[in-house]
Amino acid sequence: MNIWGDLMFRQVSDNIYIKVSNSFDSNIIYINGGEKQILVDAGTGMYPDALNQDLVKIGSSVEAITDIVLTHSHIDHIGGVLPIIEASSPTLHLHKSEGEMINSGDMRLTLSTTFGVEFPPMKIDNLLEEGQNLCIGNVCFKVYSTPGHSIGSICLHMEDQGILITGDTLFPGGSFGRVDFPTGNPQQLVASLKRITEWEFVIALPGHMNAITSNAKRHAESSYEMARSMFRYR
Ligand SMILES: [Zn+2]
Numbered sequence: 001m002n003i004w005g006d007l008m009f010r011q012v013s014d015n016i017y018i019k020v021s022n023s024f025d026s027n028i029i030y031i032n033g034g035e036k037q038i039l040v041d042a043g044t045g046m047y048p049d050a051l052n053q054d055l056v057k058i059g060s061s062v063e064a065i066t067d068i069v070l071t072h073s074h075i076d077h078i079g080g081v082l083p084i085i086e087a088s089s090p091t092l093h094l095h096k097s098e099g100e101m102i103n104s105g106d107m108r109l110t111l112s113t114t115f116g117v118e119f120p121p122m123k124i125d126n127l128l129e130e131g132q133n134l135c136i137g138n139v140c141f142k143v144y145s146t147p148g149h150s151i152g153s154i155c156l157h158m159e160d161q162g163i164l165i166t167g168d169t170l171f172p173g174g175s176f177g178r179v180d181f182p183t184g185n186p187q188q189l190v191a192s193l194k195r196i197t198e199w200e201f202v203i204a205l206p207g208h209m210n211a212i213t214s215n216a217k218r219h220a221e222s223s224y225e226m227a228r229s230m231f232r233y234r
């Protein structure tokens, strides 16, 4: 552990690493896409030096990051984009329903004011859509719109590796993201968790808590069961 309590990047597969957070930060996923180097989510950005040091340990650095894909725009995922923009001007990818808000200067969905942070305007370069194939360098993701935690929450499916990146939609052990923030919707969350149970994957990398490194579909099924009994939707 570094002095801030977060864990180092841990290797998930040949080219994928996850830095699990023990703090308010989201988890941060690093993917080596050959000519492109990708982060999925960026944490709060409160500890940019620690992130850089941890990236250096796995052969990268903040300056080397070319792309950041955001699972949604909450401050604990998007805040860390700011120091990286200064270092490397990465291409930013976010679902269009939240990206269009940010591009129009509406930062409400980031919840930054709720947490007392002044968040400057930001330009999302690539507005993602349901069902598209997002290829960055030699890595491709299937983008799924999975609203419920927030309107623009997505999952990223790496079908060839059996890996699903779940953001704040699915967490391990039957848990799932909260639905009480703006644009949160319990009925949509249950429907999104049901969709997740229909995809093929073995490993799930969530936005908080530990990576699920085996039998991830079983976790998805129990999260779906928990959510639909809690919210009484099917
Ligand atoms: Zn989060």
Ligand SMILES: [Zn+2]
Pocket (backbone or CB within 6 Å): 072, 074, 149, 168
């Ligand atoms: Zn969130």
